[in-house]
Amino acid sequence: MTNTMGKKTIEGLYLLADTSVLQGEALLQAVAAALTAGAKVVQYRDKSSDAQKRRGEAMALRALCAAHDACFLVNDDAPLALDVGADGVHIGRDDGGMARARAALGADRIVGVSCYNQPELARRAQSQGADYVAFGAFFPSDIKPHAVRADIALLRDPSLNVPVVAIGGINAENAAPLIANGASAIAVISAVLKADDPGRAARELVQLFEYRLEQHP
Secondary structure, eight states, rough: OOOSSBOOOOOOOEEEEETOOOOOOHHHHHHHHHHTOOOEEEEOOOOOOHHHHHHHHHHHHHHHHTTTTOEEEEEEEEHHHHTTTOOOOEEEETTTTTTHHHHHTTTTTTEEEEEOHHHHHHHHHHHTTTEEEEEOOSSOOSSSSSOOOGGGGGGGGGGGSEEEEEEEEEETSSSSHHTTTTTTEEEHHHHHHHHSHHHHHHHHHHHHHHHHHHOOO
């Protein structure tokens, strides 16, 4: 789905393809299963300095997302995003800022911003042209065990009119309240990538959004 600006919409299951959890073919297989199950957004997150590896994995993930009409984002690397034809980037507090990302990508690509537990960061990012904001961690996370904790009330901030993504320790057992309180998307890593059956795990999360649509068409 695209919005009025022609950009893909940030909604539903948002999978972080984190190479600290899976790599190579195992990562691609898990992402493919999640996309088949209905994931709408994939973010490639790799903190290594191996440019060739990063480009190869990003290209492969971009192709998978294109085949499923899903949004493909790159974590904190606008040049790589441009190189592989990604839909945009996701940046954090220390990743260079909105202005730099927008200048690199132009107006027609997505820039998302991590805002942790700080609504003022989200409002500032929105005013600077962010396409979505992310809050978290809402629950304890084994990927980032020391992440600050976010209150569910952040998802109901009436001053935000861009999609709001919830992240941090989310799984099929605890995601429903986040969705009910207005999360446009739920970002997960372990819940899918560490599952015995990534496709089934992804499908359980996707169904939570389908249930919301049934209740509030």
